[in-house]
Amino acid sequence: MSTGRVWKYGDNVNTDVIFPGRYTYALMPLEEMARHAMEDLDPEFAKSVKSGDVIVAGKNFGCGSSREQAAACLRAAGVKAVVAKSFARIYFRNAINLGLAVLQCDEAADSLASGDEIDVDFSAGTITSGNRTFKFFPLPESVIGIVQAGGLIEYTKKKLGL
Amino acid sequence: MGQTFSEKILGRKAGRVVRAGEVVTISPDYCLSHDNSAAIIGEFKKIGVPQVKAPEKIIIILDHIVPAADEKYAQNHKTIREFVREQNLPHFFDIQHGVCHQVLPESGLALPGKVIVGSDSHTTTYGAFGAFAAGIGRTEAASIWATDEIWLRVPETLRVEFHGRFPEGVFAKDAVLKLIGDQGADRGNYEAIEFAGPAAGEFSLSSRMTLANMAAEMGAKNGYFEPDALTIAWVKARTLQEFEVVLSDPGATYEAVLSYDLSKLEPQIACPHTVDNVKPVSAVAGKPVQQVLIGTCTNGRLEDLEIAARILKGRKVHPQTRALVFPASRVVFLEALRKGTIEILSEAGCVIMNPGCGPCLGAHEGLLAAGETVVSTSNRNFRGRMGNRDSEIYLASPATAAATALEGKITDPRTRL
């Protein structure tokens, strides 16, 4: 299994700082969206994020507008999962339906720090970092399937054999 | 460990014991959409299946921009009607019926224990009948059409207990505005809100619908009232379908329990431009108002029109104010017509409009000009919601709206009863 690094943020990371409002009406390809990810919160992020990295945050991640790009840009940037204490409702649904894993885990959110090595085992429902292991509610097969297929429409197509 | 009604309903659907925070994949009982069905049809076509999986579960109600305000909406409606015919969808309600959240329960489709999802944020309304009812996105609705499945996160539950009796001139709308004002618009994020306590059972079903409807304005996934004899009699009068009453266990785990004494409440009003910017009506009384809107899925039912008629009977709407009345449905309209309520409102100078959403979402039928102020019985007052960014929307009860129409300025209804 591949491990990634933790990018740690606080509470109430809103969709405006994840994907700035000034770009929402510009139709842009995914790679370009990835270049603006977290732009207004952490300019370093888009430059150095690597595939397999994980965002760890506090409460209410993804609050604010319902823009779907805020989930799509992180996935496009290679983020393997977002681990937080809680997610704004619409963000949580958008994320999964667009293929981004969102995991709720208080302990991991409290204990992990930026730069920690991290790995997520979706089917076991565990997050490991060194010798620390945290449990989150394992996502059901179907939801993991949506994330792995890259989103709900692709997942549904695949499921129906189309 | 006791379970909440959400854990129980979703657990039954999933076929195992579940608890808050888990994600389940289930087959919902109904999937609602409205004029946005045109967009859902587009997503559905992308998936590429020829037929919807469970036509009997799809409910489509045209209500948002009815009758069509322009060519574009007319085309959308046409696309939807063709799809309904082609797919043989039995639960289709064309433009004459009214607002979806009123029509669906009136048609005997909002039943205790059912899981109802809808591509509209105020789908929470059916919690008034003890259903698990939540808003979803358009892509998700398309996927349900294709697969008859959806994933849902089992919500934590916030319990709100009501005690005491409403004083004269104070209503369910005031209670829910007070709650949102005190707690903030994201207090119930992703949660179920269970409305309980000794006073909850005394609320009429219309009032319960007002509260469950506005649970969405606290960020909640769903609202809930425990079904009682009133609920059962109401739904049995509208359907022969079987249903199962699901109650929270006595030892259920709540995220928090809040308590409100209704007897201490005074009329409330949400001021521009957020629903949680709530003040007592007395604090903003006297502000001139150019338009009053009585209606919508929040407060367009018979009891709402009746309280407005009580205030306006034999009097006239202020000459500098326009009062628009949108009965929530054709059924409500007919009842109000037969009881003479419509006559009273019309004689007072109200404009009686067709059942539907009207200007609530800012598309047509009574939009505002820059600098105008409206007092509306609806549920959202975001900037520009009723058509103009430079207008101001205040949200209040039908009584406050009617008293305001009479005076031409924001008025505490207790002085007018």
Ligand code: SF4
């Ligand atoms: S009346 Fe307003 S809030 Fe209710 S469904 Fe229609 S547009 Fe939405």
